[in-house]
Amino acid sequence: MLRRCTSGFLCSCFLMICLFTWGCPSTSTPSDGGITDGTVTPTSCDKDVACLVVSDPNIRSCEFVVSYPKTESQPNVGFDDSVKGRAKYLNGKLAVAVLFDKDEGVSGDKPIVFIPLGGSKELKTSVLTCFDRKGAAISSPKAVLKINN
Numbered sequence: 559m560l561r562r563c564t565s566g567f568l569c570s571c572f573l574m575i576c577l578f579t580w581g582c583p584s585t586s587t588p589s590d591g592g593i594t595d596g597t598v599t600p601t602s603c604d605k606d607v608a609c610l611v612v613s614d615p616n617i618r619s620c621e622f623v624v625s626y627p628k629t630e631s632q633p634n635v636g637f638d639d640s641v642k643g644r645a646k647y648l649n650g651k652l653a654v655a656v657l658f659d660k661d662e663g664v665s666g667d668k669p670i671v672f673i674p675l676g677g678s679k680e681l682k683t684s685v686l687t688c689f690d691r692k693g694a695a696i697s698s699p700k701a702v703l704k705i706n707n
Contacts, residue, residue, distance in 0.1 A: 599634040600672035607706055608681050610671035612688070614700035615663025619656060620688040624681040624703065626652040636672035643671060661691055679707055
């Protein structure tokens with residue numbers, strides 16, 4: 559059982575040993591969103607892929623939650639090269655967050671997130687929030703999850 563550190567030096571030594579033993583958490587986004595289910599990560603709005611498509615020049619980031627078929631492992635979620643993204647699956651819900659690399663708006667429809675349907679014909683979005691360059695929520699963002707069956 560760990561006891562509370564009473565010496566700053568001892569606590570620092572313990573922390574350094576832990577970091578060198580187990581490694582530091584990564585702040586970079588793996589190309590597949592940090593997920594490993596063995597399938598290919600989608601990179602376009604192909605058949606059997608759901609895509610988050612944005613068309614609002616004010617959007618700089620989005621986060622959303624969709625219902626997803628229960629599975630043993632997290633689905634591979636792909637991200638467009640213009641964004642950094644993360645996805646996390648838990649108990650039939652898939653949460654995704656994306657941030658544009660550059661402080662530039664999009665023109666036209668731009669697919670930025672690619673989710674394999676995993677045998678489902680429909681994914682239901684329970685939350686979709688997008689933010690502007692100042693971090694304020696956009697009241698009616700022009701962003702939609704499109705399903706390609």
